[in-house]
Amino acid sequence: MGKLYDKLMEDVRFEEGLKACINCGTCTAICPAAEFWQYDPRQVLDSIQSRNDQEIEELLKSDVIWYCGECMSCKTRCPRDNAPGLVIMALRSLSQDLGFFVESAKGRQQLAVKRSVGDWILKTGYCLNPPEIAYEQHPEQGTVWEWELANMPDVMARLGANFQGNGAGALRKIPAESMEEIRKIFEITGGLERFKQIEDCSAKKAKELGQNLDEGTDNEYFNNIYG
């Protein structure tokens, strides 16, 4: 008992985010996720404070920890200066480290985030890559975005951006030397390992579920987790 709790304690966000929860429920009252999903941050903190390994393992394998939007409204309002949002970040991190994230439908979505934001960071140096924000996957972006995608270099130039160009400016091409430094940072700080863990666990889960998963974003497993 207490091993998973001890692992959580190794994460500074957990240490900072959970001091002594009095279970008042203020976090749940202010939480946008609690309004939308079946989600109760008060209950999450209560489970963790039990230090019961079985309860914590259930959380790490559940959808529950993936509902938070990390807006951190809870941090402002907690009368004991806890931050349930930070605790959630520590839980999500541990869930991925232990490979538990693929045991829940919401957790499995991490592959979709890795194959978009994660891969874009290493490919371009940005969290978003505008040409790949496809209108078909983002109809809410509207007809103006559809028009922008069709005319991206010209629209960006009109707005003073340096789209995929050399030198400074918005949406510039990040120099190769800088990209190499970012890649190296990811290598020595566990970023690449995290990405590999997400891919490996997802591949194993896809096999277990009998679903096709290739390297792209149009296959049975990916479509099931994305939308």
Added chain:
Amino acid sequence: MNVEGKKLIWQDYQKEIADNNYYYVRSCVRQTFFPGSETAFLRILKTELNKDVCDQSIHTSCTGIGYHSDVVPIETTMTVVARQFALMTEAGYKNFVPSCITSFGLYTEVLETWHHFPELEARIRENLRKATGREFEKPDNLAHASDVIFKFRKEIAAKSKYRLINKNTGEPIKVVDHIGCHYSKMFPGKGIGGAEYPYVLAGMIEEWGGEVIDYPERRHCCGFGFRQYLVKQNRGYSLACSRKKFESMEPYEPELILTNCPGCPMFLDRWQYAINEMEGKSYGKNGQGIPVMTYEELAGLMLGYDPWDLGLQVHQVGCESLLDKIGIEYDPDKKYKGLEDKELGKPKTPSNILFV
């Protein structure tokens, strides 16, 4: 009244903002959806205010969206942040100005965490050394780009061509502000007015002639929620959050929504369009949406910049109703033209023809 006592009470809500020599780091979201805003920020600072701003090609994303969607580990993000600080140090600057609110919150979180866990800071310094050979100093001053515009709001007002006033009625334009959650909800002491009374945008609105409108859900999140928007299956969360705000502000008849986070204007703009397409519901007058702007766009408009230089054409909710009320001049025929009037066609008309 005991003025000294008042000052003491409010000192937690004040913020020191450097007055020159800024190292500017760009925002992934703002560059993607509102690049004209970053162009305007630099133009205002350099041309109108004669400030020194360093804008380099070699900085990258802070990885904040990856961090808050939990695919990028904390030590990776901290080391990328350390690299950004190293670039600032090497360029000879001490005042760090991010364009993004997620970044601003992240830089604040990293500095605070290092303060409480110095051994972690030492490890990150070692990581950076190993990966890049770089060393860094922490910034003397960390301010979001909206803090900088707030600091110079009076100077901008003095140079302005327009005011936030209805030219026909003489009444102030009614504006609701929307502050990005990570501006001050995590570390209230780091934002102007804290989390309770954020004044960074309200101060601009008041100084430029408008009227700040309060409404019940003023502080509710726009609904980015990181993975909640990024994954299509979860996107209803994002829409529901924005809708809650629109429903709450509608009775107060705002004429403009002003934002300081790069993501919020995109969501508050796009979700109005999506709701209109799905339900035919509009939150502005005459079947139109409520225009949503960044603080850079509004500052630029006040200074008399061309709305199409600022990028108002890449908003889904048309801004012309507001421009007309204030009396801002623009050429409608040039709205969707490229440089040197290059023909780029036009976006398709939304199903509801009024919603343009």
